[in-house]
Amino acid sequence: MVVDGPSVREVKRMQTRERLLGAAMAEFKRAGIAEADVGAIVAAAGVAHGTFFFHFPTKEHVLFEVENREEDRIAAQLNRFANRHRDLGAILAETVRLVLALEQRLGQVLFRDLLALHFSQSRPPVDESANHAVIVLIAREIAAAQERGEVSAQVTPMNSAVFFLLGLYALLTTMHDWANRDGVLADFVTRTLDSVRVR
Numbered sequence: 001m002v003v004d005g006p007s008v009r010e011v012k013r014m015q016t017r018e019r020l021l022g023a024a025m026a027e028f029k030r031a032g033i034a035e036a037d038v039g040a041i042v043a044a045a046g047v048a049h050g051t052f053f054f055h056f057p058t059k060e061h062v063l064f065e066v067e068n069r070e071e072d073r074i075a076a077q078l079n080r081f082a083n084r085h086r087d088l089g090a091i092l093a094e095t096v097r098l099v100l101a102l103e104q105r106l107g108q109v110l111f112r113d114l115l116a117l118h119f120s121q122s123r124p125p126v127d128e129s130a131n132h133a134v135i136v137l138i139a140r141e142i143a144a145a146q147e148r149g150e151v152s153a154q155v156t157p158m159n160s161a162v163f164f165l166l167g168l169y170a171l172l173t174t175m176h177d178w179a180n181r182d183g184v185l186a187d188f189v190t191r192t193l194d195s196v197r198v199r
Helices: 008-031 038-045 049-055 059-084 088-106 108-117 133-147 157-174 181-196
Strands: none
Touching: 008 038, 008 049, 008 059, 008 108, 038 049, 059 088, 059 108, 059 133, 088 108, 088 133, 088 157, 088 181, 108 157, 133 157, 157 181
16 A cells, blocks of 8 residues: 655645744744844745744744654653663653753753743643653653652652653753752752652
8 A cells, every 4th residue: 555645735835844943943042032033034944924924823833843842852862761760860860961951952042932931921721731741751750650669659740740840940941050050950859859759
């Protein structure tokens, strides 16, 4: 049986979207989302002005796309790590490491805008934690530690995963230039473990 691939038109549409995404990320890295110039983005992508808004209704929608892609990337890396390490503390520490690696990849300006998206009032209303791959994966590992008797039976794994990630994002939003950031993040992992462990 032969399965038809995407049409030429669909391939072109996807290529245009990727060009716009790349140009937008470069502009966001340079100026931040608030000051980013859509004119500069479409010029760099080589498309008409209206094409941007056909693919991305707002600049924030570009960030939603980046967030989804990066979350899937982190979740895949974290899943490989978790399959080799059945230690909740190591998994939480690896999550921190992967998020910090994302900061290096995106640059501080774009990374801060991406973190701010988690606390934005303009975020779309359908935003269930179950739709976020990293939250789901951390919740799974908390539940597995619970089954091993390492985590209290009173802990709700999904809630604890949400608390951990939102706490991490809040810390990174506010202390990006602190000299002792690594120490604070290590302490945050320790305190998170303390909060869920069997007493």
